[in-house]
Amino acid sequence: MKVPFLDLSLQHRELRAEILAAIASAYDGNRFCLGKDVEGFEAAFCETLGYKRALGMNSGTSPLHASVVCAGVGVGDEVITTPFTFASSAWGVSYVGATPVFVDIDSATFNIDPARIEAAITPRTKAIIVVHLFGQPAAMTPILEIARRHSLFVVEDCAQAVGARYRGTPVGILGDCGTFSFYPTKNLGACGEGGAFVSRREDVFEHARALRVHGSLRRYHHDFVGFNFRMDGFQGAALSVKLPHLARWTARRREIAARYTSGIRLSDTILPASVEYGECVFHQFTLRHPRRDALREHLAKHEIGTDLIYPKCLHQQPCYAHLNMKSGSLPVAEKAAATCLSLPIFPELTDAQVDAVITAINRF
Numbered sequence: 001m002k003v004p005f006l007d008l009s010l011q012h013r014e015l016r017a018e019i020l021a022a023i024a025s026a027y028d029g030n031r032f033c034l035g036k037d038v039e040g041f042e043a044a045f046c047e048t049l050g051y052k053r054a055l056g057m058n059s060g061t062s063p064l065h066a067s068v069v070c071a072g073v074g075v076g077d078e079v080i081t082t083p084f085t086f087a088s089s090a091w092g093v094s095y096v097g098a099t100p101v102f103v104d105i106d107s108a109t110f111n112i113d114p115a116r117i118e119a120a121i122t123p124r125t126k127a128i129i130v131v132h133l134f135g136q137p138a139a140m141t142p143i144l145e146i147a148r149r150h151s152l153f154v155v156e157d158c159a160q161a162v163g164a165r166y167r168g169t170p171v172g173i174l175g176d177c178g179t180f181s182f183y184p185t186k187n188l189g190a191c192g193e194g195g196a197f198v199s200r201r202e203d204v205f206e207h208a209r210a211l212r213v214h215g216s217l218r219r220y221h222h223d224f225v226g227f228n229f230r231m232d233g234f235q236g237a238a239l240s241v242k243l244p245h246l247a248r249w250t251a252r253r254r255e256i257a258a259r260y261t262s263g264i265r266l267s268d269t270i271l272p273a274s275v276e277y278g279e280c281v282f283h284q285f286t287l288r289h290p291r292r293d294a295l296r297e298h299l300a301k302h303e304i305g306t307d308l309i310y311p312k313c314l315h316q317q318p319c320y321a322h323l324n325m326k327s328g329s330l331p332v333a334e335k336a337a338a339t340c341l342s343l344p345i346f347p348e349l350t351d352a353q354v355d356a357v358i359t360a361i362n363r364f
């Protein structure tokens with residue numbers, strides 16, 4: 001049975017008329033940049049997910065960039081983050097002339113290991129960027145405790161974790177601010193680029209709001225150098241149509257994950273861990289196997305799509321070669337990159353497709 005790694009066409013076919021009508025309404029009203037559709041989405045996002053305030057932005061990278069500026073990070077500063085993530089988690093740090101300091105991950109969860117953070121703190125450390133990878137909340141309590149002790153700003157990269165909760169609190173408002181991506185492949189995807197910024201702190205939120213529109217809250221008055229991080233009206237319109245379906249899609253992702261977890265019986269396989277402190281939204285279902293490449297090939301022969309997320313850590317990317325981090329310096333992350341394999345886990349998968357993946361894996 002053919003099982004694609006990801007297929008957005010089913011979701012977009014189902015919602016086609018509704019999304020196109022919402023986009024047409026924005027078009028007819030000439031609401032192209034921010035405006036009523038984006039404001040409506042921001043309000044619904046807060047209401048649905050439990051935030052007090054949210055800013056729609058034009059990608060998931062932009063709110064990360066804004067977060068680093070809000071944290072007061074500048075040239076020569078250091079920001080602690082994980083090496084096992086999408087590169088964008090570290091871009092903001094590099095954009096402002098600061099240095100990302102990569103700290104190894106926890107082998108159970110793929111997230112930054114709080115026990116290794118303190119040793120990486122120097123007088124130049126200004127912030128920690130936590131990533132809730134694959135939809136699994138990171139261990140926020142010890143991280144926040146370290147941050148408090150050293151007066152560090154905490155950013156939560158929630159690009160893969162929309163709807164996830166840490167001990168009942170939605171991710172993004174545990175630290176100083178949180179960021180989301182609505183790239184089409186994310187759990188909540190726009191029909192184009194999109195992202196959001198949330199904060200429990202009003203000062204940080206207002207700073208980000210100004211950064212979004214050229215550093216200006218009053219027209220033609222620029223209190224500081226800003227950006228153009230505005231969400232466009234079409235995306236606000238499309239996301240407003242999709243948002244009411246998110247809870248159902250998340251429930252289905254969890255169902256698929258549970259089916260994989262109880263069905264996969266292949267020896268030497270490490271399945272995603274569940275943690276008592278967090279409710280995972282399964283952006284990915286990523287297992288680890290010592291013969292990952294052979295397993296991947298075997299599944300491809302059975303017409304099952306998989307992906308390597310991520311095949312290479314950030315400290316080993318050419319763009320960060322100047323950090324001089326030797327191979328073997330972050331062994332847990334490096335081993336994860338060498339053995340990880342992500343399985344299909346989008347809400348429209350049928351049980352028969354999930355079972356076909358399980359059967360093929362168990363026959364490897």
Ligand SMILES: *Cc1c(COP(=O)(O)O)cnc(C)c1O
Nearest residue numbers: 059060061086088089159181183
């Ligand atoms: C997708 C993603 C981003 C960046 O989002 P864009 O919308 O592509 O800019 C940042 N961090 C993580 C962890 C992501 O998965």
